[in-house]
Amino acid sequence: MEIDKSIRESDDRRLKTKYNNAIYVIKRALALYSIEEVAFSFNGGKDSTVLLHLLRAGYFLHRAEQSCCNGVLTDFPIRTIYFESTSVFPEINTFTYDTAKTYGLQMDIIRTDFKSGLEALLKAKPIRAIFLGVRIGDPTAVGQEQFSPSSPGWPPFMRVNPILDWSYRDVWAFLLTCKVQYCSLYDQGYTSIGSIYDTVPNALLSISNTTSKEKFKPAYLLSDGRLERAGRVKKKSPLDGTHFPAVNNGLDSVDSHRNRMFTASVIGVGDEILFGTVEDQLGPSMCRKLHSIGWLTSQTAVVRNDIDSVAEEVERCKSTSDMVFLYGGVGPLHSDVTLAGVAKAFGVRLAPDEEFEEFLRHLIGDHCTGDRNEMAQLPEGITELLHHEKLPVPLIKCHNVIILSATNATELDKLWDCLIELTRSDDCLVTMEPYSSKRLITNLTDVETAQPLLKLCLEFPDLYIGCFRKSRQGPLVISFEGKDPARIQAAVEALCKKFHPGAFSEVN
Numbered sequence: 001m002e003i004d005k006s007i008r009e010s011d012d013r014r015l016k017t018k019y020n021n022a023i024y025v026i027k028r029a030l031a032l033y034s035i036e037e038v039a040f041s042f043n044g045g046k047d048s049t050v051l052l053h054l055l056r057a058g059y060f061l062h063r064a065e066q067s068c069c070n071g072v073l074t075d076f077p078i079r080t081i082y083f084e085s086t087s088v089f090p091e092i093n094t095f096t097y098d099t100a101k102t103y104g105l106q107m108d109i110i111r112t113d114f115k116s117g118l119e120a121l122l123k124a125k126p127i128r129a130i131f132l133g134v135r136i137g138d139p140t141a142v143g144q145e146q147f148s149p150s151s152p153g154w155p156p157f158m159r160v161n162p163i164l165d166w167s168y169r170d171v172w173a174f175l176l177t178c179k180v181q182y183c184s185l186y187d188q189g190y191t192s193i194g195s196i197y198d199t200v201p202n203a204l205l206s207i208s209n210t211t212s213k214e215k216f217k218p219a220y221l222l223s224d225g226r227l228e229r230a231g232r233v234k235k236k237s238p239l240d241g242t243h244f245p246a247v248n249n250g251l252d253s254v255d256s257h258r259n260r261m262f263t264a265s266v267i268g269v270g271d272e273i274l275f276g277t278v279e280d281q282l283g284p285s286m287c288r289k290l291h292s293i294g295w296l297t298s299q300t301a302v303v304r305n306d307i308d309s310v311a312e313e314v315e316r317c318k319s320t321s322d323m324v325f326l327y328g329g330v331g332p333l334h335s336d337v338t339l340a341g342v343a344k345a346f347g348v349r350l351a352p353d354e355e356f357e358e359f360l361r362h363l364i365g366d367h368c369t370g371d372r373n374e375m376a377q378l379p380e381g382i383t384e385l386l387h388h389e390k391l392p393v394p395l396i397k398c399h400n401v402i403i404l405s406a407t408n409a410t411e412l413d414k415l416w417d418c419l420i421e422l423t424r425s426d427d428c429l430v431t432m433e434p435y436s437s438k439r440l441i442t443n444l445t446d447v448e449t450a451q452p453l454l455k456l457c458l459e460f461p462d463l464y465i466g467c468f469r470k471s472r473q474g475p476l477v478i479s480f481e482g483k484d485p486a487r488i489q490a491a492v493e494a495l496c497k498k499f500h501p502g503a504f505s506e507v508n
Contacts, residue, residue, distance in 0.1 A: 003057040006178045022162040026058030037128040039079040044092040047133035080105040087195035095183040129158040168225030189216020202231035226355035263298040265317035269329030294432030310341025327404045343379035351380035359393040388418040436485040440504040441475040452498040460491045
């Protein structure tokens, strides 16, 4: 079989692994269902073209294992479903019918809407499983596994997704390695093809030409697969789940922001902190940074390198704080469980994120070439990547949880500066009026100051009035924190009046 031979002779280890895994899924499905019970949804796009040839190879290998194939594949009996639409590109239609003729596909052409057409087909045919060219990153991929039952309200069948974890790079590596035909639109700069109403050539492939109409390089020359859908016309909706309004709670103006308090939780992940092996510098630094933009850190915690420990703390904090920041436990090591814990807290799985994987590939090259790059596994359906030109990889945001990859104070400073810059355009973190503060010191005893300070807190409930000593024999430090300097000054004066002159002195 020419497809299998092309892959076996390739030097692309990653492609071989992806191919082997996809073939395993196909052979597994063919073992579970008879050939009459399976179908293949073909739409003429690059992903379904890859799947077509994987199915041809998988069917050949399945037959060979049953000792009923002489090495030449003369037919392809898997039923093929094509949903024909008036909004499809003519080139897609032409390619689809030419492909069907070339490979002898048994075509079921449906011209109604997808759901009703599928219902009618499944009533007429004994189909129990349908092969789909769905990849992680597609709008329909959320929640799917390689074998996933159809969604509630749809006719019952098993969705089989052999290329679920394939990337844009993997798709083109396969098509070019196997030298198979694909739709001509991809040679005209189209990288992701929908309908004629929402698809244009990808501007990133444009070739400057002032003497004639604009030209484009072919799709396989797009170096950054995360920009695959840049040729799609984006339709924004107020219900778009990619922007979770956790940090503004429905407040629409700067004035309303100033009239409320935003709270954050800071969670460190690391046995090394709990064992006392290293001193935690990131937690206190995050508290100071949040304080500088007018946020109140309502709680901090350090948890073990354990998925359940992370999940429990995130679950508790994400519902009580406007924003949760995590640091530590991010990477490819066995102890790096932060992302898995976040996924569990939100009740989703970790799944390959093609966009993030492209960032990692540009950063670390071919060092990760196996079945999956574990560092590119992100919580599915809830992850937003926050891009900044100064960061080699984007920040990871899952609803109101931000995961920081910093390992020291210098790295945290850089991440924080980038995050603050992003707030100006993406509003991912509301910047509020900073706190003002004053500190007084006194040699008065705790017993002498306890009752007057309690009454002062009742008189000024809008301020944070705290007390501490750096040593048991040292002076008592009284701190005043608030958004209104005038109120702080009034509280200081009120306290001084309760004692003899000179009982307190102000410190920086």
